[in-house]
Amino acid sequence: MKKYPLYKLPIGYTIFYTLLILGSGIWLFLLSQGLSGSSSILATLHKIIVLPEKKSWQHFAEVAAPHLFAMGMLIFTVAHFMLFSTRVSQYVSLFVAMLLFAAALFDISVYGLIISGVVLSGWIKLVSISLFTGIFLVLLFMVYVSL
């Protein structure tokens, strides 16, 4: 990294892009749950908990397949920047990255529990999406600190 100091630029911009991707992803999820001009975010969150939108297995596959690939690629790419880090230990980076992979898998698969009727309330989806976003923000902060 010392040989190529300009690599800090793409790494820094990746943080901004990832924040935009996370933001647009959450917005898309809320839209799919009924967020519109007439309903507030709080009302939509309440609706998700009480009565989440009914989805088919086909819809589940259409959403899960690209997200398994894209989330995996994005986590790998952002986490591999930690290989350059001299401020955060490799063990901490590995732990956070693995936790994030697990949270991503949980977040993608959890709607299957709602579709199959195992869980009736949508709180589990809110927990999983918050967990995934929160851990991703921690990883992004670690990358920022390492710049």
Added chain:
Amino acid sequence: MKFLVTKDLAHSSLLANLMSAVVFVLLFYLGLDVVLHGYVIGFDIPSLQSTLYGNAENFEEPMLIDALLLQVHIDLFMTLFAVLILSSVYIRLFPKNKRTKKVVHAVFISGMTAPPALLLAYFTNMFFAYIWLVSFAVWHLSAVLMGLRILKKLLLK
């Protein structure tokens, strides 16, 4: 990125050829991405207006926010990876060139501006659609120029 800094290019023809190949493929992607956005969004003012706000005379509905946001979400992801790969190779080949820093800034900022500008245009007015047009053109042109310069350096050495 980490893989690019580990080998000396002069002693690794495999890495040099791999870099040429991925940049070659990315140049095709950039061209087809322009065609795709021409179909989905449009590049001239009437088609942009029709996509974002509909056309009452022809009974055309505006694009649904779900579809537009999905396009923006995908665009951000694809742009990030295309620009990240191109800039990593570019910095690897031109680390001390004065222009490198400016080009990398330009491609990342314009690539990051385009998708949100399209969303802002949807909710406000055509001013942001012009910003989308300019930033979309800038990031694609910068990326193509970076790609061509990389190929020139790798293939015509």
